[in-house]
Amino acid sequence: MGAIVLEALLPLGIIAGMLCVMGNAQYYIHKAAHGRPKHIGNDMWDVAMERRDKKIVEQFAAPRN
Numbered sequence: 001m002g003a004i005v006l007e008a009l010l011p012l013g014i015i016a017g018m019l020c021v022m023g024n025a026q027y028y029i030h031k032a033a034h035g036r037p038k039h040i041g042n043d044m045w046d047v048a049m050e051r052r053d054k055k056i057v058e059q060f061a062a063p064r065n
Helices: 002-034 044-061
Strands: none
Touching: none
């Protein structure tokens, strides 16, 4: 049973390491391209989701007939 766990740790470690590398790569690429880190919540996707959420809340709060 212990050998199975040891066999599973290597692939899981590789996957976890690659996820960390990919997340940090976005930061360093953006910083190299623009000279500063990306502001959180300031890209097209975040703005679109805020606009969508605001519209849904307004529709829900509107009086119904």
